[in-house]
Amino acid sequence: MAIFARAEDVYAAIGALFEWGSQDGELGPKIGESGLTIRFVYHRPDAEITVDAKAVPPEGRHFTVHCGPSDLKADVTMEMDSDIAHTFWFGKMNLMTALARGQMKAVGPIQSILKLLPAIKPAYRKYPEIARSLGLPGGEA
Amino acid sequence: MEFTEFRVTTRVVAGWDLAASLDVELSQAGLERGLVVTDPGVRPLAERLLSASHRLIGLHDAITPNSEVGQVERLAERARDAGAGFLLAVGGGSVIDTAKAAAIVLTEGGRLLDHQGVNVLARPLFPVAAVPTTAGTGSEVTCYAVIRDGDAAAKVIFTSEWLPPVLAILDPALTLGLPPALTASTGMDALTHAVEAYLSNRAGPFSDALALAALETIYRHLPPAVRDGSDREARWHLLISSCQAGMAISWAMLGCAHALAHACGGLRQVPHGVANAILLPHCLAYNRPAVEARWWTLADVMGADPVKGVAALARRIGLPERLREVGVAESDLGPLAEAAILDGSIFTNPREATVEELAQILRAAY
Numbered sequence: 001m002a003i004f005a006r007a008e009d010v011y012a013a014i015g016a017l018f019e020w021g022s023q024d025g026e027l028g029p030k031i032g033e034s035g036l037t038i039r040f041v042y043h044r045p046d047a048e049i050t051v052d053a054k055a056v057p058p059e060g061r062h063f064t065v066h067c068g069p070s071d072l073k074a075d076v077t078m079e080m081d082s083d084i085a086h087t088f089w090f091g092k093m094n095l096m097t098a099l100a101r102g103q104m105k106a107v108g109p110i111q112s113i114l115k116l117l118p119a120i121k122p123a124y125r126k127y128p129e130i131a132r133s134l135g136l137p138g139g140e141a
Numbered sequence: 142m143e144f145t146e147f148r149v150t151t152r153v154v155a156g157w158d159l160a161a162s163l164d165v166e167l168s169q170a171g172l173e174r175g176l177v178v179t180d181p182g183v184r185p186l187a188e189r190l191l192s193a194s195h196r197l198i199g200l201h202d203a204i205t206p207n208s209e210v211g212q213v214e215r216l217a218e219r220a221r222d223a224g225a226g227f228l229l230a231v232g233g234g235s236v237i238d239t240a241k242a243a244a245i246v247l248t249e250g251g252r253l254l255d256h257q258g259v260n261v262l263a264r265p266l267f268p269v270a271a272v273p274t275t276a277g278t279g280s281e282v283t284c285y286a287v288i289r290d291g292d293a294a295a296k297v298i299f300t301s302e303w304l305p306p307v308l309a310i311l312d313p314a315l316t317l318g319l320p321p322a323l324t325a326s327t328g329m330d331a332l333t334h335a336v337e338a339y340l341s342n343r344a345g346p347f348s349d350a351l352a353l354a355a356l357e358t359i360y361r362h363l364p365p366a367v368r369d370g371s372d373r374e375a376r377w378h379l380l381i382s383s384c385q386a387g388m389a390i391s392w393a394m395l396g397c398a399h400a401l402a403h404a405c406g407g408l409r410q411v412p413h414g415v416a417n418a419i420l421l422p423h424c425l426a427y428n429r430p431a432v433e434a435r436w437w438t439l440a441d442v443m444g445a446d447p448v449k450g451v452a453a454l455a456r457r458i459g460l461p462e463r464l465r466e467v468g469v470a471e472s473d474l475g476p477l478a479e480a481a482i483l484d485g486s487i488f489t490n491p492r493e494a495t496v497e498e499l500a501q502i503l504r505a506a507y
């Protein structure tokens with residue numbers, strides 16, 4: 001069974017993670033400085049989150065998170081099943097392996113995403129907390 | 142092992158003077174109206190193929206080593222204007238990669254860099270057949286194309302299950318005239334593929350078998366082929382084993398020698414095989430703590446300590462040993478390490494490298 005039933009469930013978990021990251025003193029500035037617009041397109045259920053580090057962020061945040069369809073032009077788009085995203089944010093999946101196995105699709109200059117990988121490590125600690133608080137299972141690979 | 146996979150989607154045929162009866166293979170593959178893609182050095186040979194075939198319609202020879210985005214787009218335009226039905230790449234890795242990348246543009250339209258990414262291509266590509274004239278890249282079977290983005294002074298790597306050519310024709314007769322320096326550098330590229338595929342953190346049982354077979358053969362036959370270009374036995378074995386190494390990296394991928402070599406090619410246009418030959422001994426020494434059991438297999442296959450064996454081989458076949466000899470400046474080392482840490486090849490290196498560690502490898506090789 002899928003981890004998430006509706007797009008709203010994806011936003012409550014992964015959207016919340018990104019929102020937390022935009023305010024986190026460690027992760028936030030590193031993503032903010034990238035100046036990238038990154039779109040995450042999820043399937044089963046369909047959902048879309050855009051992380052915008054190009055526009056000036058709201059007060060107290062390092063970048064803007066848009067949950068739901070957005071017209072912003074993305075530098076890089078990452079596309080995957082929502083379940084894969086859930087497993088990934090548990091820190092249980094290697095990005096390159098997921099790409100090699102076709103579990104994720106990356107459109108655009110992938111190097112700019114790879115550059116951010118070390119910066120997002122704190123999110124692997126945060127996401128299990130969020131998932132637990134929502135009563136979601138533990139992201140088995 | 143958690144998961145493994147293997148596929149070779151290219152039909153590979155190998156034989157002496159196969160290229161002379163090219164149409165037999167082309168018709169079996171249903172390929173018609175081919176545009177021959179080559180470089181000025183290989184042009185005479187490509188012209189012979191063109192005049193002997195009824196399935197080829199023209200020739201495009203404007204490809205250079207470390208070929209660039211613009212060359213890919215011009216080739217695609219030429220093929221479209223000529224109403225070509227497939228591309229026949231006759232040459233080394235650069236020529237074959239250019240044809241493979243042009244197939245992306247011919248299938249999907251737009252500009253080449255619009256199609257950057259991983260798993261971006263969703264359907265079969267405009268067909269490419271490959272006739273390698275060096276025993277090196279294995280590009281005739283791989284799912285990669287490496288193209289230089291001149292504006293960014295960097296290499297862009299395209300990866301897709303649709304990128305392997307539909308047909309590879311291995312004719313060692315075409316490699317008989319290859320000069321010693323090119324035989325040496327392209328051979329070291331193939332050897333580096335075998336070593337890095339075997340040590341990759343994605344190595345699997347299928348890629349291992351091909352990588353080790355290729356390593357043993359290249360290690361033994363490269364010196365005689367460099368010494369005497371007309372050594373038919375050595376030429377045969379090198380062409381077969383470079384293709385095997387290409388099959389191995391299509392699944393297992395590469396490691397830090399390639400990440401650094403791509404950076405050197407992007408920034409200073411260092412020939413790919415030369416960069417690999419210089420860097421591989423230092424990368425092996427760096428990786429050793431992470432690959433203990435496999436280290437001894439390498440030593441067993443080579444009959445020597447891997448670091449010393451690779452360095453001695455490169456010396457014996459007359460390749461430069463230092464980056465400073467091939468146009469790299471000391472001030473380049475930092476930027477090269479920064480570029481290599483973002484290269485796709487670094488992610489399958491058996492030891493997780495930092496920028497500082499990559500800079501140390503570069504300093505050791507400088």
Ligand SMILES: [Fe+2]
Binds near residue numbers: 278330334399
């Ligand atoms: Fe290579």
